Structures are given as C-alpha cells and as structure tokens.
Amino acid sequence: MKILFISPRYRGGGAERCARELFLGMRERGHSTEMWTAVPEEDVPAGVQCVRTFAERLLYPVNYVDPVADWRHISTRRKLDAIQPGDFDAVHLHNIHGHWISIKALHRLCQRLPVVWTLHDEWAATGGVPYDLTRWPGLNDRLDGYRKRTSSLVPLTTGEPVAVCWERFLSANLPPVAAVVSPSEYVLALAAERFQTERTSLHHVPNASRLHGADIAADRTTSTDPPQVLFIAANPMSPYKGGDFAIEALQKLETQAGPDTFRLLILGRQAEEFQQLLPRSISCQSGYASSEAELLSAYQNSAVTLLPSIAENYPYVALESLRAGTPVVGFRIGGLPEIIRNSAQGKLVAPFNTTELAEGLLRFLSRSKSETPDQDIMRAGLSDFPAFLSRMEDLYQHHAVPSEERCVSGSVA
Structure with missing residues (x-):
C-alpha cells in the first residue's frame, strides 16, 4: 500500500509522535509512506515534505479578521486537489486544525480517496474547540487567565465567537472520512455524536509507543x-x-x-x-x-x-x-x-x-x-506497538482503493 500521512509537524507532541511512528512503522512493514507537514524541519526521512509555503504562513494574521479563512491555504489546496485515486491507497489525517491546511480541500479529497482521521483531541467532535473547558465548572475562575496565555484564535469553550464561526463552517465542511479513530473511549463517544453517517465507521484504537522495547x-x-x-x-x-x-x-x-x-x-x-x-x-x-x-x-x-x-x-x-x-x-x-x-x-x-x-x-x-x-x-492494559501497527494496517487495507480503480486511473501502486 501507499499511504499519505498529514500532520502539522514531523516532530512535536503526542499527535505528531503518533503520526511519525505510524509513518515509520508502516514503511518498515514494506508499505510506501509519505508525510505532508506545515513547517520545514531538519533531519527528516525521505518522503516528508512541507506543503505550506512561506508566503502562505505570512497570511496567518488574516485569521484575526476571518477566524476560518480557509481560502488563504493556497498551496495545501493545490496539493490536495491534485491527488488522484491512483496516487495513494489511503490517507491518514492527524491534527488538521491550527490554521495550516484547507479543510474544504480535505472535504473534496474524501470524495476521491479513502481517508482515515485519528482524533487527538475534541476539535472535530466539538466543532472547532480543542477541549471544551466548560466540562469542568471548577475552571470557571481561571478561564480569563487562560485566555490571556492563549491565542484568541484558539477557543477554550464552545460559546466563544471563534468557536461559533468554526461550528458554522464545520457543519457544512467537516471532511466525510471513511473512518474515524480515537485512542480513547471518551473522545470516541463525543465523535459518535458528530459523525452520524453511514459513510463513516468509528474505531477505538488505543495508541502505543515504540519508544520502549520489551526489555x-x-x-x-x-x-x-x-x-x-x-x-x-x-x-x-x-x-x-x-x-x-x-x-x-x-x-x-x-x-x-x-x-x-x-x-x-x-x-x-x-x-x-x-x-x-x-x-x-x-x-x-x-x-x-x-x-x-x-x-x-x-x-x-x-x-x-x-x-x-x-x-x-x-x-x-x-x-x-x-x-x-x-x-x-x-x-x-x-x-x-x-x-x-x-x-x-x-x-x-x-x-x-x-x-x-x-x-x-x-x-x-x-x-x-x-x-x-x-x-x-x-503495563497492564497497555497496547504493544506491533499490535497497534497491525490494527491500523488492517484499517488501511479495509478502506484502501481497490486495485482495479488504481489500474483505471493509469497508475498501479
């Protein structure tokens, strides 16, 4: 299989680690993998490329006027719209929020290729809020302080103006992916309320790290x-x-x-x-x-x-x-x-x-x-990394573009 991973960075926090380890793990199993990111990084393997131009990054302040501003993601829109069924067997999304990629282009991509989306936070489930802090009344007296330490483009609760803009946008443009994956049952339950379509299957696949070997x-x-x-x-x-x-x-x-x-x-x-x-x-x-x-x-x-x-x-x-x-x-x-x-x-x-x-x-x-x-x-209850890879591999294969469709497109992966 040929699999495309989409992640804001190759190195970073837990979401980036998940994407990176899948990118490497699938390659070790004989699959062809690529990764598209938002920023250029040094010492990355072949197949990792930044798809957002420097000029596009300079347009970030536009979001303070238009919180969504999906139109400004010119380079990622062109790259995504150029993908044809024969180019990849499956696409795996990780963190697609953060004002770096065209959500509308991802929506169109889902019409041509099977797309898997791992939810690393609540953003997709809540309609634009990474984590809805109204779940915890004990934080109410700290929210104003948190907002001073966070970009105004990152809503902390669902009632904020930025969150309302994203909710309206995602209600019409949420990518209709083939499969949604959540490492936790808690986010999976939230996602079930948002992805209520026959097209999308929901999967609970706990993450596992390859940092530590068995011994x-x-x-x-x-x-x-x-x-x-x-x-x-x-x-x-x-x-x-x-x-x-x-x-x-x-x-x-x-x-x-x-x-x-x-x-x-x-x-x-x-x-x-x-x-x-x-x-x-x-x-x-x-x-x-x-x-x-x-x-x-x-x-x-x-x-x-x-x-x-x-x-x-x-x-x-x-x-x-x-x-x-x-x-x-x-x-x-x-x-x-x-x-x-x-x-x-x-x-x-x-x-x-x-x-x-x-x-x-x-x-x-x-x-x-x-x-x-x-x-x-x-280690009770923890998944081991080979088993994690196998579950994700099975998911890709289940949704992968059938070989006859790849042949029709003129490119056999």
Missing part, C-alpha cells in the same frame, strides 16, 4: 537522590497542561515533605520559561529531550511523573512513563482513567485538587529505592 524496564536505573519528579510536556506553558496546578501541588508537596526532599525535572519547548514561575526553594532542572535516549533516561531516573493536565485525550507521556516503569500522578480527566488502571501505575485524583495531587506525588517519592515495581502490573 527496557530491565535496564531501569536507580532513581536520583533526592528522588526526582518529572514534568514533561511539548509546551509546559499551555493552559491545557495545567502548569498552574503543578506549581500549587509542588508547593504543597514541599510543605508536606520538607525542603530538599525531592528535585524536579521539566522537559519541553518552554521548560526554562516555566521554571522561572517556580519558587526558588524547589530544586529544579529544565531542558528539552533532543533524543529518545534522553527521554527514556528522564523517565527511568524519575520516581514519579507528574501529569497535571486539565484536558487530555490519551497522552503519550503516561504511556511512555508506564513503559519505563515510572508511575503517573494526575487528575481524573479525559482518557487518563483508561490508562491508569491500578495503584502501581499511579494515582488519579479529583479535578482539580492540588492537595490530593501533592499527596499522590509524596506516596511514590517515599517508596524505598529497593522497591521495584512489577512490570506486568505497570
């Missing part, structure tokens, strides 16, 4: 002294990542455990900026994991991973942490309860109780260094 946990190193808390996010400053709650919980943890009883490691694109918000009394390091080896080392050298997000689908941070044998502490939101299934894997607390969050961290920081978690228990 990785056997190489787990000894935790640091004092024990380390890991906070990792593609953008720790994003309000969705719960940085304000992390700070509150860490301050309470310091009060409960005493000074110099733990250290904090922050990894992400704006980790140093987030570190400046922490009390100086908290021992902290920050940086960016530039390789999978560095990422793995961070997990294995930590006693616990803090995941204070206020909105999540099926976070890779939790999957990777458990694969490395490190428990996770976070709020009981989104798809996290589908990952953290037992007390060894971590602790999920009521949203957004930072006292309980601190107590959960203290529980794992206080464990004896000689106490080794049972890896079968730590």
Whole structure:
C-alpha cells in the first residue's frame, strides 16, 4: 500500500509522535509512506515534505479578521486537489486544525480517496474547540487567565465567537472520512455524536509507543537522590497542561515533605520559561529531550511523573512513563482513567485538587529505592506497538482503493 500521512509537524507532541511512528512503522512493514507537514524541519526521512509555503504562513494574521479563512491555504489546496485515486491507497489525517491546511480541500479529497482521521483531541467532535473547558465548572475562575496565555484564535469553550464561526463552517465542511479513530473511549463517544453517517465507521484504537522495547524496564536505573519528579510536556506553558496546578501541588508537596526532599525535572519547548514561575526553594532542572535516549533516561531516573493536565485525550507521556516503569500522578480527566488502571501505575485524583495531587506525588517519592515495581502490573492494559501497527494496517487495507480503480486511473501502486 501507499499511504499519505498529514500532520502539522514531523516532530512535536503526542499527535505528531503518533503520526511519525505510524509513518515509520508502516514503511518498515514494506508499505510506501509519505508525510505532508506545515513547517520545514531538519533531519527528516525521505518522503516528508512541507506543503505550506512561506508566503502562505505570512497570511496567518488574516485569521484575526476571518477566524476560518480557509481560502488563504493556497498551496495545501493545490496539493490536495491534485491527488488522484491512483496516487495513494489511503490517507491518514492527524491534527488538521491550527490554521495550516484547507479543510474544504480535505472535504473534496474524501470524495476521491479513502481517508482515515485519528482524533487527538475534541476539535472535530466539538466543532472547532480543542477541549471544551466548560466540562469542568471548577475552571470557571481561571478561564480569563487562560485566555490571556492563549491565542484568541484558539477557543477554550464552545460559546466563544471563534468557536461559533468554526461550528458554522464545520457543519457544512467537516471532511466525510471513511473512518474515524480515537485512542480513547471518551473522545470516541463525543465523535459518535458528530459523525452520524453511514459513510463513516468509528474505531477505538488505543495508541502505543515504540519508544520502549520489551526489555527496557530491565535496564531501569536507580532513581536520583533526592528522588526526582518529572514534568514533561511539548509546551509546559499551555493552559491545557495545567502548569498552574503543578506549581500549587509542588508547593504543597514541599510543605508536606520538607525542603530538599525531592528535585524536579521539566522537559519541553518552554521548560526554562516555566521554571522561572517556580519558587526558588524547589530544586529544579529544565531542558528539552533532543533524543529518545534522553527521554527514556528522564523517565527511568524519575520516581514519579507528574501529569497535571486539565484536558487530555490519551497522552503519550503516561504511556511512555508506564513503559519505563515510572508511575503517573494526575487528575481524573479525559482518557487518563483508561490508562491508569491500578495503584502501581499511579494515582488519579479529583479535578482539580492540588492537595490530593501533592499527596499522590509524596506516596511514590517515599517508596524505598529497593522497591521495584512489577512490570506486568505497570503495563497492564497497555497496547504493544506491533499490535497497534497491525490494527491500523488492517484499517488501511479495509478502506484502501481497490486495485482495479488504481489500474483505471493509469497508475498501479
């Protein structure tokens, strides 16, 4: 098969990791893969190309006048409209929001080729809102502060003017894909309300990471002294990542455990900026994991991973942490309860109780260094990467363009 992946970046957060690992995994299984992205990146494999021109990126401010402005995506519209049935057997969409690609062109593409769409957040299900924060009344007093830290083009609730514009646009232009995939049951349930057509099938396929092999946990190193808390996010400053709650919980943890009883490691694109918000009394390091080896080392050298997000689908941070044998502490939101299934894997607390969050961290920081978690228990319920690849491969093959149609088009893949 020849499969086209569409993702805003080759490297980035969890959504980009999912697209990248499928791109590589399918290629390793003998399929031909390409990936179209929104930005040029260095050191990417053959077949990865940026399809948005620099001039098109300069038109981004237009969206402050017209929040949708689908007309301005000239280069992606031309690229997508040029695709014919013989060019690819299937197309796999990942994050198509973010004002970088023509939604109308994707809608037209669905008339010519089978398209699979993995939902990494609520954007498609809610009609234009990445995560509808009105689901949590406890956040009402923080929404104004969050809006100051977020682009006005990213609605936090369904009632905002930008969200209303997107809802109106998507009601007529939501791509009629052949299959919708959600890694969590929670987003799948939301999607079922939006994709109520015979044309689209819905699939629950939990993500799996290829970061860790089957024997990785056997190489787990000894935790640091004092024990380390890991906070990792593609953008720790994003309000969705719960940085304000992390700070509150860490301050309470310091009060409960005493000074110099733990250290904090922050990894992400704006980790140093987030570190400046922490009390100086908290021992902290920050940086960016530039390789999978560095990422793995961070997990294995930590006693616990803090995941204070206020909105999540099926976070890779939790999957990777458990694969490395490190428990996770976070709020009981989104798809996290589908990952953290037992007390060894971590602790999920009521949203957004930072006292309980601190107590959960203290529980794992206080464990004896000689106490080794049972890896079968730590990985209970997690999908392994080969099985994940097989499920996606079956989905592509089920919806792929029949060979006779490819022959008619004059190009046999």
